[in-house]
Amino acid sequence: MRLIGMRTPGDTTTYIGRLDGDDHVLPVTDVATFWSDTESWIAKATELTDGRRRLDSVEQRPAVPDSARVICIGLNYKAHAAEGSFQVPQFPTLFGRWTSSLTVSGTSAPVPAGEAGLDWEGEVAAYVGASLCETDPDTARAAVLGYSTFNDLTARKAQKLTAQWTLGKNGDRSGPMGPIVTVDEVGDLRDGLGVRTRVNGTLVQDGNTRDMIFDIGHVLALISETFTLNPGDVIATGTPEGVGYVRNPPWLLQPGDVVEVEIDRLGILTTPIVDAAARRGDY
Template identity: 35%
Template sequence: MKLVRYRFKYPYAQSRMGIIEGDRVLDISELQQELIAQGVLDAATYLIPSDPQVFYQQAQFHIEETEKLLMHRNAASLPMHKRADVILESPVPNPSKIICTGINYADHVKEMGSDIPSYPVLFSKFNNAIIGPEDDIHHPQTTKKLDYEVELVVVIGKKASHVKKEDALTYVAGYTIANDVSARDLQKRTPQWLQGKSLDHTTPIGPWLVTRSELSDPSNLAITSYVNKEVRQSSNTKHLIFDIEYLISFISSLMTLEPGDIIFTGTPDGVGLAMSPPQFLQAGDTVTLEIEKVGTLTNRVIDQ
């Protein structure tokens, strides 16, 4: 199942939860109401929230309820909306924690002139940086070295604290794609990377969340980035230094993870900074990210 957060294109439309199916979006709440009206579901059935913020507060529970709902989908006419009539937004609204992992592919460590870390290198982003899959990446005037980074993103489904590695994936709601766009000149000014990582409107996430029931094993996925259709990064999640199970276990030993929190798992080699000469993003560029079994994320770069 591929979950989307979407809104209609008319002004002031509210975000809603849906399921992407080809070039159409199936609205979860509308489907449930239709099934109740048809008598397929009891009127006292628990109502799955249409508000994404509420949905992700109990992400795993609501995903399971949605999967049950889909078992009845042929019993009613489907409230489908054309993709052209809606705008897809970043899958998770306002996550309480955006935790990023640096230098987590060995070849990327090498190209950045770093050492293999003994522990995951963690840093944060903030919600001001997050944009949707159909939004433009802003190129601020404060940087001359804006770079791309394709990353597999984990979305937490239920509260996680001191999780054992062998149990870690049971805490996952699903997976999506992010471009950890980085201002290298700002990032490198100090030992802490934050100032180069959370610029306004620079981090697209999406286009949807692939649930854990559809993608049970994230450990062997091709991961690729393109700039203006030219391949820049090409690797596989099997090359992660710290795999997803370890990251969840390690991070949850430091802090409690809540439903809707997101973890960036790191980027492979091939970033613009490491090219000879370096190739940074410019206004007018198009960046496309692909992760096997997850999807494709494409955004244009514009001047801020």
């Protein structure tokens, strides 16, 4: 099953919708209600037949509640750590994104003023479907509702100003994500999904989730020792090697570029890059 966030014309409420083929969607319920009881709403979404709409008649939105924590894993592939001259970490490097930075496929991402460009980081996002508190990796892994494509677009100058990465990882519209694909259609990330990123059609990243240092179950379990994870929270699982800032010369995304993240079983996420003047206004 593939799920999106959606709004209908004239309505500011975001709903969860079940995709029906490539061109249609079936509204399920509002986002907050869906994440309050994912098991029941997944079952109801499976049986839905009424309310079918054309996909181009709705506005797609991130399928997460406003309360969601978006927790990103840095340096989660050995080759990516090595290309940036980092040591392989003993524990996962975790940092946060705000939900206000999230967007969907097709939404433009602006290069912030003062940045030489944006860097790409194609990765898999995992969506927590049940509360997790002081849990073990197997239980945590079983609580994942599904996965989506994600691009952790990064403002490298801002990221490197301090030891904390928050500023460079929260640029306006810098967190595009694709539809949620439920775990029954995806399987275990440890078995391997190809993660590929292209810039203007040129392949720049070609990794596989089997090469992650820390798998999703262990990361969720570790986080749950400190704070309770709630349904709707998102874990961005890290990017493979091939980012732009380490290249010689550095290669960063410029206005007019189009970056695509393609992940096996999850689909293709497309983001056009625009200049800083396009930061203002709704998307």
